[in-house]
Amino acid sequence: MIAGFARTLGMVALMAAAIAVPVSEASAKEPLAKTLFGAAKLPAALPAKSFGFYSKGCFQGGVAIATDGPTWQAMRLSRNRRWGHPTMINLIEKLSRDAVADGWPGLLVGDISQPRGGPMLTGHASHQIGLDADIWLTKMPSKTLSATERENMSAISVIKSKGLTVDEKIWTPEHARLLKRAASYPEVERILVHPGIKKKLCETVTGDRKWLRKVRPFWGHDYHFHIRIGCQPGSSGCKAQDPTPSSEGCDDSLAWWFTEEPWRPATGPAQPKARDVMTMASLPKECRAVLAADSPKSELAVTIGGNGTAMAAAAPMPEPAPVQAAASSVTSALSAFAPTPETQIPMPRPRPRQ
Numbered sequence: 550m551i552a553g554f555a556r557t558l559g560m561v562a563l564m565a566a567a568i569a570v571p572v573s574e575a576s577a578k579e580p581l582a583k584t585l586f587g588a589a590k591l592p593a594a595l596p597a598k599s600f601g602f603y604s605k606g607c608f609q610g611g612v613a614i615a616t617d618g619p620t621w622q623a624m625r626l627s628r629n630r631r632w633g634h635p636t637m638i639n640l641i642e643k644l645s646r647d648a649v650a651d652g653w654p655g656l657l658v659g660d661i662s663q664p665r666g667g668p669m670l671t672g673h674a675s676h677q678i679g680l681d682a683d684i685w686l687t688k689m690p691s692k693t694l695s696a697t698e699r700e701n702m703s704a705i706s707v708i709k710s711k712g713l714t715v716d717e718k719i720w721t722p723e724h725a726r727l728l729k730r731a732a733s734y735p736e737v738e739r740i741l742v743h744p745g746i747k748k749k750l751c752e753t754v755t756g757d758r759k760w761l762r763k764v765r766p767f768w769g770h771d772y773h774f775h776i777r778i779g780c781q782p783g784s785s786g787c788k789a790q791d792p793t794p795s796s797e798g799c800d801d802s803l804a805w806w807f808t809e810e811p812w813r814p815a816t817g818p819a820q821p822k823a824r825d826v827m828t829m830a831s832l833p834k835e836c837r838a839v840l841a842a843d844s845p846k847s848e849l850a851v852t853i854g855g856n857g858t859a860m861a862a863a864a865p866m867p868e869p870a871p872v873q874a875a876a877s878s879v880t881s882a883l884s885a886f887a888p889t890p891e892t893q894i895p896m897p898r899p900r901p902r903q
């Protein structure tokens with residue numbers, strides 16, 4: 550209702566603007582970053598590095614996951630969002646192999662990043678620095694999907710159409726095993742899922758439960774889950790996220806999601822989405838060079854096909870690893886589940902306007 554009303558208002562405003570007012574001065578001067586990054590077809594052929602934050606940044610040296618591998622199929626190919634930091638792409642490939650060994654029939658790979666990251670014309674607020682990926686919670690069919698099927702096939706929500714709990718007819722122990730596997734890698738800092746999925750895991754996981762710490766409830770994420778890896782060595786310009794709490798998160802922070810508060814429609818005047826106002830000035834300064842950099846000679850040259858090795862768009866140049874990134878990567882390698890400082894609960898976050 551509210552969304553519809555807002556949309557109507559927006560359309561009226563748009564039409565009025567088209568009739569009465571020329572393009573505003575600001576937008577005439579400075580194109581939106583989403584337009585520039587959305588137009589990039591290939592990555593910046595430079596050593597792999599992320600700049601900025603997951604929701605405000607870009608990256609260079611991206612590689613693509615092949616549309617098809619022995620244990621995955623990439624979806625929504627027309628979006629050209631199969632790009633990520635080489636560590637991310639290698640991780641998805643590894644997850645796909647491990648998942649199959651665990652009894653999941655293969656991954657349907659959703660959006661990763663645009664070739665050079667940056668804000669997108671549609672969809673995600675994050676996924677901007679090559680360190681986020683969406684994996685469908687739908688099992689991969691045994692047949693190879695056509696390009697059309699990959700555009701149009703719907704993912705299946707594991708949450709009941711009315712309510713906040715998993716649909717027991719759809720949810721399987723293999724779903725839980727897949728999430729556990731994804732959380733098992735030291736590079737993975739967070740897995741975002743619908744609160745109903747987190748609740749199900751809290752209620753059913755036996756034995757080792759330490760991995761639940763990484764599985765965080767969030768809006769959406771009932772059709773897919775979201776893997777976020779940490780800033781990678783060599784990316785001194787990458788801004789790390791807050792560490793996840795050390796607890797399992799099966800506590801008040803989860804209970805909050807089952808109150809009315811997180812689902813109440815936002816009130817007050819509609820705020821523009823960040824991507825609709827972000828210009829290059831909003832992004833780290835390195836992102837201009839990322840946009841301007843040469844492309845690799847072809848997409849194929851920077852695509853990984855399933856042998857487990859991805860090359861950056863250009864051979865990495867020797868660079869001393871920044872102290873902070875090196876330290877955190879060593880820590881996570883030693884213990885993926887090392888305790889991290891407890892943060893406040895509950896953790897209200899800006900909610901999407903629906």
Ligand SMILES: [Zn+2]
Pocket residue numbers: 673676681682683774775
């Ligand atoms: Zn996502």
